[in-house]
Amino acid sequence: MSLIVQKFGGSSVANAERVFNVADIVTKTYAKGNDVIVVVSAQGDTTDDLIAKAHEINPNASRREMDMLLTTGEQISASLMAMAIEKLGYPVVSLLGWQAGFHTSTAYGSARIKRITPDRIKKELDKKNIIVVTGFQGINHYDDMTTLGRGGSDTSAVAIAAAMNADLCQIYTDVEGVFTADPRKIKNAKKLDVISYDEMLELASLGAQVLNNRSVEMAKRYGIELEVLSSMTKKPGTIVKEATKVEKMLISGVAKDEDVARVSIIGVPDRPGLAFKIFSKIGAKNINIDIILQSVGRNGTKDITFTVHRADLKETIAILDPYVELIGATSVVYDEDVAKVSIVGAGMETHSGTAASMFEALYAADINIHMISTSEIKISVLIDRADTDKAVAAIHNRFFGEGRDND
Structure with a gap:
């Protein structure tokens, strides 16, 4: 039995059909005897829509109040995902970031994870529950909700994987893995089977939008093996791990x-x-x-x-x-x-x-x-x-x- 963390981005949970598609992936992983922790982003363009709503009321709203608003997007995704898994007949519980033990700095809008105290996660795993956690958020020492900035759900997933010593952290996106270039623009872009942390970190920092660079930094620091794959095609993805000296490609992307x-x-x-x-x-x-x-x-x-x-x-x-x-x-x-x-x-x-x-x-x-x-x-x-x-x-x-x- 393995402990697997699965993160699903906004496009993967954009509507009811896709929520049930993700629930199918999660429950099949669980049915194989694995413990499963799911991290979700807000649905589709929810975050952008919430920002637009805020600007209608107050274009100069404080960062604290923006975080109070934006954290609701992931809460909606997590509860809907738990409902879908529940409907499929599996034990499940959804948790907000603070319930899952995410303690952050006080930098509203771009908080850093200071520590995770996963006591609640461990208790729910002991109950054999699938756990759905809101990505992108935590709580600071003022007991205020905070957000981790764009791409923060990737970081949330890797942080949980590190705190729980997970066997694998899977990052599900709308592409089948890491490619040598954007496959939507370059027709002959090739999918990579494996890429090193350092190469992935450079690509993420230089504009490739498959993975958030903070999540790659954390995965490298704690030795968390990542797999980037699509929630739509259900094909093997790209493994991100420590570099090996065998058969290095000259250029990865x-x-x-x-x-x-x-x-x-x-x-x-x-x-x-x-x-x-x-x-x-x-x-x-x-x-x-x-x-x-x-x-x-x-x-x-x-x-x-x-x-x-x-x-x-x-x-x-x-x-x-x-x-x-x-x-x-x-x-x-x-x-x-x-x-x-x-x-x-x-x-x-x-x-x-x-x-x-x-x-x-x-x-x-x-x-x-x-x-x-x-x-x-x-x-x-x-x-x-x-x-x-x-x-x-x-x-x-x-x-x-x-x-x-x-x-």
Whole structure:
């Protein structure tokens, strides 16, 4: 007998038919003698609908009250799922995040899980119940409901798997696993049977929306084996686990991120400490910086260019505009019409010429590169947003097209 955690996203529970489809998956797993803990997201577009309702009443509602509202979406899913399982004749109980023992930080809207005390979960398992838990939420030390941010249900599922030392954590989505590119856009995208934590983490961080990157970080930290699979087709999915040295593919995938913006500080005086002062100002506002490029000093000045999430652009410019004159720089300019395209693969560590192949594909497609960032297992480029899909297709064809060898 195994303990299996199964997480189902919003599309998997979007309507009554799909709720019963998920109930069938869950009960068949339970009928094989397994203990089963189910984690559910809000149905379909429920979260977006709730946000819209809030904006009708108060566009500037506090984060605390938004969390009180948004946690209702998962509560609806969990109770409906329990009702469906109950109708199929199986013992079941639904639990809110706090009932399942999720204790979080006080950061409403983006809380972090501090600890899980799964006493109630253990009692319900002892009663041979299937347990349905609301994902995406917990409770802070003020006894207020909190949400974990977008993708938080993945994190909830992995956290329960870690706390309960589960044998497997299955993440059910609307795709059949992890692909070399978005299969909805790239027709010859290939499904991966296995991918390492590090590769999956990079893909998740770089725009691939199959798994939330926080959940992958947690799975790696606690050694939780993940399986990404579809609730619609019921085929084997992609296993995410520790890397092995056997038969590494050169490239595991191509990802895109169109929610980026480029910021350039022109004419920064070429003296020590200014880069630190600039980025510490931005970091103090919890704005994440990605690709950074600094020009070679000339005429006593240099230019510093970097990327931020597009949602953080307005605040970044507001921070920098008054500061530029203070440090003696010339100006701040920005560009929202850019995108980041990346390749990820553990095999790059032992293969030379990967970057050249990527750049050759972009050159052949007449796509200009603005910035480049590399690590041991990834290469990212910043390009015009209008070229994003063309770039992904060109790069994917270079590494995965007919007759290509990606080993």
